[in-house]
Amino acid sequence: MERNEEKLRLYFSNPPEDISVDDISLEALPKHISIIMDGNGRWAKARGLDRSQGHKEGVKALREIITACVRLGIDNLSAYAFSTENWRRPQREVDLLMHLFASTLVRELPLFERENVRLVFLGDIEALPAKTRDTFKKGLAETASNTGMTLALAVNYGSRAEIVRACKLIAQEVAADSISIEDIDQDLVSSKLYTASMPDPELLIRTSGELRLSNYLLWQLAYTEFYVTDKMWPDFGRWDLLRALRSYQGRERRFGGVGTSK
Numbered sequence: 001m002e003r004n005e006e007k008l009r010l011y012f013s014n015p016p017e018d019i020s021v022d023d024i025s026l027e028a029l030p031k032h033i034s035i036i037m038d039g040n041g042r043w044a045k046a047r048g049l050d051r052s053q054g055h056k057e058g059v060k061a062l063r064e065i066i067t068a069c070v071r072l073g074i075d076n077l078s079a080y081a082f083s084t085e086n087w088r089r090p091q092r093e094v095d096l097l098m099h100l101f102a103s104t105l106v107r108e109l110p111l112f113e114r115e116n117v118r119l120v121f122l123g124d125i126e127a128l129p130a131k132t133r134d135t136f137k138k139g140l141a142e143t144a145s146n147t148g149m150t151l152a153l154a155v156n157y158g159s160r161a162e163i164v165r166a167c168k169l170i171a172q173e174v175a176a177d178s179i180s181i182e183d184i185d186q187d188l189v190s191s192k193l194y195t196a197s198m199p200d201p202e203l204l205i206r207t208s209g210e211l212r213l214s215n216y217l218l219w220q221l222a223y224t225e226f227y228v229t230d231k232m233w234p235d236f237g238r239w240d241l242l243r244a245l246r247s248y249q250g251r252e253r254r255f256g257g258v259g260t261s262k
């Protein structure tokens with residue numbers, strides 16, 4: 001994707017000692033970075049604050065990472081904001097999050113416009129509270145023709161539910177005789193997932209040190225490189241993103257083969 005070298009340098013000026021944008025090859029960036037934004041609650045607890053405060057700080061971190069990815073020229077950024085299992089949380093926290101999603105989206109629409117970001121959602125947004133759902137749909141409509149980075153927010157997303165949904169969509173096409181069973185292949189399954197318009201992520205980042213997927217992109221992450229940091233999501237910033245990219249660029253991806261270094 002197009003990258004403004006000047007804006008990039010400015011955004012990554014005054015680097016800390018251990019990392020700078022020069023440590024990253026801009027020619028070998030992933031086309032899709034995905035993030036499990038975890039640790040908002042623990043961030044707040046460690047400061048004696050309410051969990052809601054952690055979520056609000058988490059929004060700021062996401063804003064910084066969106067801008068950083070735009071500056072770097074990343075084509076696709078996806079982020080896990082609310083899982084199908086997160087409905088199990090206290091009603092108060094669920095309500096707060098739904099409200100936060102809606103108000104944040106309204107506030108950030110000008111940013112998406114300015115930075116040419118196209119918004120998509122992963123997950124069943126029809127099942128969200130009306131105000132949140134309607135705001136999301138407005139965001140979808142208003143950014144649909146943007147041609148810069150695609151930002152995919154996973155809200156009411158669960159990977160197993162997504163795969164079941166894909167199975168049903170395919171079964172319907174078979175039942176309607178528009179395809180035959182022999183037509184079912186990996187590309188067809190991929191095309192029925194919420195991520196249909198995006199390539200699979202090359203890099204998955206999870207904050208707060210948890211070593212699990214929590215029902216996120218099980219199909220799409222088949223060969224993705226993982227980067228886990230102990231930092232809580234509200235503390236994750238542009239330099240951490242560069243650290244993740246440096247780590248990713250130092251890996252050898254094999255896809256089941258024998259690799260190039262042996």
Ligand code: IPE
Binds near residue numbers: 233
């Ligand atoms: C991630 O932070 C944000 C959401 C799941 C909405 P958490 O709320 O999971 O924070 P922890 O894991 O309890 O610290």
Ligand code: IPE
Binds near residue numbers: 037080083086210
């Ligand atoms: C995963 O985090 C979901 C999001 C980041 C939105 P959780 O905090 O819900 O995951 P678990 O419960 O620790 O596995």
Ligand code: MG
Binds near residue numbers: 039
């Ligand atoms: Mg968590």
